[in-house]
Amino acid sequence: MTLSAQLWSENADLVADVLANPFVRGIGDGTLERELFAGYLAQDAFFLESFARAYALALARSDDTATLLAFADLLAGVREELGLHAGYAASWGIDMAGVKPAAATLAYTEFLLATAATGGLGVVCAAMTPCMRLYAHIGSTLDEAxxxxxxxxxxxxxxxxxxxVAALLERLLDRHGEDSPAVRDAYRRAMRLELAFFTAALTP
Incomplete structure (x- = not known):
């Protein structure tokens, strides 16, 4: 089993908690209040800008061409995701300017940026992978209909x-990470912060 698969499996309890979260369930059955989703989008856009900066820090510290190009591709993916948020904002009349980050958002972004600035590439990948893998899992689990x-x-x-894109980041984790307490702690902390982010979105 790869390191990324092992970490995902070991954090199945938090994955289940996210899927059971009322905010995620509200998206899945279409009953989530529009106001809550609008607030979430604004917070997520703020988060994604920090996520992009963390990718950029990792890119700058890449020590081989393949890793550098992979982080460049991941950074481009965030740009596309921010475009999606902008499209939502325009069609739903959401003001994304001057977003004040919530405590849960700041806790997550500060963790990511601090890790990206000071941690080894393996730890950085461990801190960033849960977001990508979790969203891919949510998307494949919820019923679009x-x-x-x-x-x-x-x-x-x-x-x-x-x-x-999620699999690309996992491959970087497998390549640069090792089964260490630092990697495990970064992965689980990010997963906890994901859960806290969704929980905070339940408050207008």
């Missing part, structure tokens, strides 16, 4: 292209 106004959101993360 029952998501109502959130069908496009589900479709985005269920798309094979997003799965490919």
């Amino acid at each position: 029952s998501a109502g106004p959130y069908a496009q959101w589900v479709q985005t993360y269920a798309d094979p292209g997003f799965e490919e």
